[in-house]
Amino acid sequence: MQISHATVGRLEIHGIADARPAPVDPTRSYPEVPRAAWEPHRRWLTGDGLFQPDLGCFVVRAPAGVVLIDAGIGPGPVPYLGDARGILRDALGTLGIGAEAVAAVIFTHLHFDHVGWASSPGPDGRNRPTFPRARYFVGRTEWDFWDRGPENVMAHHRDAFAEIVRPVEAAGLLTVVADGSSPIEGFVYRRLPGNTPGHQGVMATSQGERCLFAADICHSPAQIAETQWSHRSDVDPAAGRATRRTVFGELADTGTLLAFGHFPRGADLGHVRRDAGGWTWHSLGRSD
Numbered sequence: 453m454q455i456s457h458a459t460v461g462r463l464e465i466h467g468i469a470d471a472r473p474a475p476v477d478p479t480r481s482y483p484e485v486p487r488a489a490w491e492p493h494r495r496w497l498t499g500d501g502l503f504q505p506d507l508g509c510f511v512v513r514a515p516a517g518v519v520l521i522d523a524g525i526g527p528g529p530v531p532y533l534g535d536a537r538g539i540l541r542d543a544l545g546t547l548g549i550g551a552e553a554v555a556a557v558i559f560t561h562l563h564f565d566h567v568g569w570a571s572s573p574g575p576d577g578r579n580r581p582t583f584p585r586a587r588y589f590v591g592r593t594e595w596d597f598w599d600r601g602p603e604n605v606m607a608h609h610r611d612a613f614a615e616i617v618r619p620v621e622a623a624g625l626l627t628v629v630a631d632g633s634s635p636i637e638g639f640v641y642r643r644l645p646g647n648t649p650g651h652q653g654v655m656a657t658s659q660g661e662r663c664l665f666a667a668d669i670c671h672s673p674a675q676i677a678e679t680q681w682s683h684r685s686d687v688d689p690a691a692g693r694a695t696r697r698t699v700f701g702e703l704a705d706t707g708t709l710l711a712f713g714h715f716p717r718g719a720d721l722g723h724v725r726r727d728a729g730g731w732t733w734h735s736l737g738r739s740d
């Protein structure tokens with residue numbers, strides 16, 4: 453399954469797995485977590501005991517129009533992922549959503565697997581915004597970090613910024629907004645430090661119901677219980693741990709839906725519940 457579904461108030465939410473990378477040994481993604489520690493969480497690994505996160509994003513049909521939360525890996529081919537190609541455009545087609553119908557693209561952060569479809573090649577082969585009528589949003593801290601050309605980042609992130617995000621800026625469709633502000637009605641950025649310097653989630657509210665698009669505060673459902681586990685992409689692991697504990701402590705048992713782009717479809721939308729030992733993940737399609 454590559455598309456999941458949920459409803460929050462008047463919002464229709466669809467989680468889309470733009471791509472699935474080749475599975476890897478979990479110690480590659482979580483270097484500080486011993487292999488044996490995965491045993492209680494084996495259901496979140498493949499049958500071979502490997503880790504295979506979805507590279508996902510979310511599309512929301514809202515009263516204000518169609519909103520994308522992040523934009524997958526893009527049309528590709530993406531050399532870093534073995535020339536993988538994203539399926540977002542086809543998935544939107546399946547949902548009856550054309551590129552012109554997308555009103556807003558809200559970036560949680562600017563890693564390559566979250567900006568991929570922001571632009572795509574036109575007839576002349578040059579990248580231009582994939583969603584020509586959309587306004588694209590990014591938080592101030594995240595924008596400033598990538599805009600100044602950081603040297604200590606992996607090349608595929610830097611290249612994606614230059615080749616995929618810059619054309620959106622050049623077309624005048626990009627708006628940089630204050631951290632924690634509301635880019636469009638019903639959607640509010642929330643600072644969730646740890647994964648990138650300006651990493652944020654997005655809280656969507658409709659008719660008193662809420663969904664937090666929590667971006668990359670977790671890459672596996674196992675981290676709901678194991679909040680001390682850090683994915684290797686976290687620039688500030690201590691901040692990431694604190695963020696998970698703050699968010700789960702605040703939202704557990706409140707009915708607030710959480711959405712995680714890197715969880716397997718079916719397990720990507722769900723609720724955090726408190727139990728004796730901490731927190732557990734209860735996805736709409738599958739429970740931990």
Ligand SMILES: [Zn+2]
Pocket residue numbers: 563565566668714
């Ligand atoms: Zn990511």
